[in-house]
Amino acid sequence: MVKNKEGLKVILDGLRKVGKWTVEIEEIIVSHWKKKELEKVEKLVENLLKDRSKEEESTIQKKEKFNKKEKKKEELIMYEEKRINDSILLDILPSFEESSPEDFEYWIEQFEEAVDMAFSTHSMEKREAIKGLLLRKYLKKRALELYKDITHCNKYKMTFKEIIEYIKTNLRPPIDRFMVNKERLRSFVDMSSDFNKHFHEFVEKTVAITGVSKTILLGNVNNGKINEMNANDIKNIKALQIWGKTEYISTLPWQIIDHLEEWVESKSLLEIKNKAKQLIMKGRYRQEAFDKQIETQFLQYKEKLKNQENIERIQDCKPGNFCSSFETSIADVIAPIEFEQINNKKENKVPVRIDFREPMVSRVLRVKSSRNSFSYKKIELLILCIIMLSSSLVWGLSQIIDCNNGTEEIWKIQVPQMMSCKEQHQWHLELRNLYKIIDKNCEAELALLAVSPNNVLWLKEEPELLTKLSGNMIHCNKSGHALRKGYFAKLKEPLWTQEEISYEVYDTLPHFPKDMAKSIKGIATQLLLYKAGMMVVDLNDKQWEALFINVFQTKYNDLRRSSMFRSVIYSLIQKNIIPKFKKACERNQEEFNAIRRTMDPSEKARILLNRKDIRASLHEGFFWIQQCEHVHPQSIFTDYKYNNTCYTRMPIIVNGVLKFLDRDGYVFEYSIGHRCTQLSMEDLSEIEDKKKEAENKKSRWILEGNFFEILYNGKEILAWILEIIIGTISIILSFIIIYGLIKCIMKGRKWKNKIQKKHENKKECKEITSRVKEKIEMYQLANVRIQSVVSSIGKQPLIDLYIVKKESKEIMKCLFDSGAEISFIKKTSTKNIPDVKWFSSPIKVGEDFNGHAIFAMGNCITKFLLNSKVVPISLWIIEELHIDILLGSDALECLDKFNIPVTFRLNSNIIQIGDTQHPLISLARISMSSPISIWDSFKSMIWYVKRTLK
Known part of the structure; x- marks a missing residue:
């Protein structure tokens, strides 16, 4: 193999793949191959391959050792985590305190899982026994009582499943269905009460009476469950939901029932509740505004009365009168709170709630006297005035304030500072x-x-x-x-x-x-x-x-x-x-100026917080404020006299102690006074002794029955007769007053019913007119027309353009108007256009040159065929337009983006779009002319021809 060059290349490539190739090794092999020392080449390659195999074996052994160590570590970690997690679930599990079977069923599943994980090494029987024993530890209230009953009353051992079934069936306490139904249908009358609480009570008591689940009642049934039900079951569920909605609506105020009747069949109970909440919130805001208006009127009337009282007081205090010697020389000063009392936290444990608003007048009773009135009606009005005066006296008594005893918690408020109303703020x-x-x-x-x-x-x-x-x-x-x-x-x-x-x-x-x-x-x-x-x-x-x-x-x-x-x-x-x-800043400045006029910190705090039942002291730029005590006196001496002594302030008895009241309703410990008569103390004591002796004689005669002794004294007989007559007269007068009160109450109810009827009639009229106005406005919105200025002799830039629709192309009349910022399309021209979006209600998109609003019904993207290009342009959809499409400056901008210039050559009756010339439509000149205007122009032309021929 090594004899030829191909074999040599194969060997070198193999060494490269194995990773044993270097430049030096390649030079050695090539030199041996050139010298034809092939055996040396083979030995060198074998040695290199053996070294490679040894390295691979050593790396494999190292990896196996490392993997074994990692597996042991992972097993230890998993065992620790499992051991900790198994017990944690049982420790974290909360106690069961609810009273519904559904909640108990959900909780018992968690309990079983926690016990199974904590005691996974035990058998099933042992785990069931452990569950029965541990269950008592986690139950509370009624569930615990049921557990005790079932375990103590039964002699044989109950299984865990039997205990669960017993608790589940008897968990909900027995109820008086008649009383619960009464409470369930309780009307929501007080607008200031909690609306969500009323709704939840209705739902819970409906579920308690009927046994229907909350999901069905509220309309939260899943679509998958509905598909599994029969048609009859679906009908029954819908009937139950409609019944629940009608029952809930009947508990709401009559003012909003009309608005919710339409929602009974289409909306769920939760949606009806949210809509009712919005309507009630609106009603609250209207009532607050109405109460605020009446309060301002009441305060203005109160200020007028106060000014009149001050004028009368100045007129009464002439030189030589009693008030000139004492009243003008005394200033009402309240002792400030010492700083030691502020730091004493043990005495101030009771929290104080400040209401920063004065009580508001909710209703005004108006009395209208008829012209043909009888005398007894005038008497009824007089009795009514007496009742009003007595009620105002009672109200005045409740406003008597004692600021001499600091009893309640202290809070502090920063002293206000003058601020400029011209400063700029980012809100x-x-x-x-x-x-x-x-x-x-x-x-x-x-x-x-x-x-x-x-x-x-x-x-x-x-x-x-x-x-x-x-x-x-x-x-x-x-x-x-x-x-x-x-x-x-x-x-x-x-x-x-x-x-x-x-x-x-x-x-x-x-x-x-x-x-x-x-x-x-x-x-x-x-x-x-x-x-x-x-x-x-x-x-x-x-x-x-x-x-x-x-x-x-x-x-x-x-x-x-x-x-x-x-x-x-x-x-x-x-x-x-x-x-x-x-x-608000101007009002704040007025308040600051009013505070600055007085030096008394209590008066400053009363003006700042707009309340009278407080006193204050000033420390380090803060008002330290305490709430005063409202006092109910046992007796009041309106003649400023007590024990033959005349005082500058009105004497009152509070808890058996003599105190004094000023004109503003504040209680004082002391007042300046003097004897009302010029008699000596000895003469006064003799007169008092004689009175006591006469009273003792009279009582002794009556008790001992010495009637004949009384007859000898004519004066005593007359006094006795006068007492009897006065007693009978007082009884008769009391019966007359009671009768008058009953008549006044009956009359007041009649007036109230009349006022309510008038109010209801006005409200119905307003609702009818508002509905009619809404319909008229919606009709006007739907019939907004977009028009251009046209004449019978001018030219319009009106041309025919191709528009791509779903299945075909269509020619439409398009008017270019560079003065319009946006483009429009007629509603009837949007058929078969793919990208069309309709609005739920018309939306304002612009104004015409007269300032009238333009409302669009929708939007669509229309594709135009121009110069073999498809150009999409966004158009607003409107109801009426005298042409198919009006193209404004936004369309011209869009065409410019696609490099399609538009040039107007109106002298040649041509509009050039890109390279294509579009002729103006001939009907553009007379498209907006009516037949009457055409006939008038024709008559004027004939008249002109006749005039020239003459």
């Missing part, structure tokens, strides 16, 4: 849970906030400015910012300075489409908050797309316009927030 929107710092229950209010680097604007009926305080704080296990007036919220840093706007401006984030880029999500959240606020919290994919098209005239996945999205939404938010900030 962004956030939807957050707003907490009160002093509220230990962590109850939050959902609030729409406009946030800047230093300020927060609470957007409600009357926006409220809440300044950010320095530093972060932790409240209710959440890190966030402390705000002015004792509020707390989790807020983001300024967004507009960031390259990518953050979308984490919700406490519960909305759903985003999968194809929405991360850089667009922040813009999308700001857009949703700007357009919907708190009314709409979440959208689906189609609604997101419609929202972007409505505002930006393009879809959200158009990343080339992200900078445009950002600039537009920024300007919209700033234009909306800046005027609201100015109003």
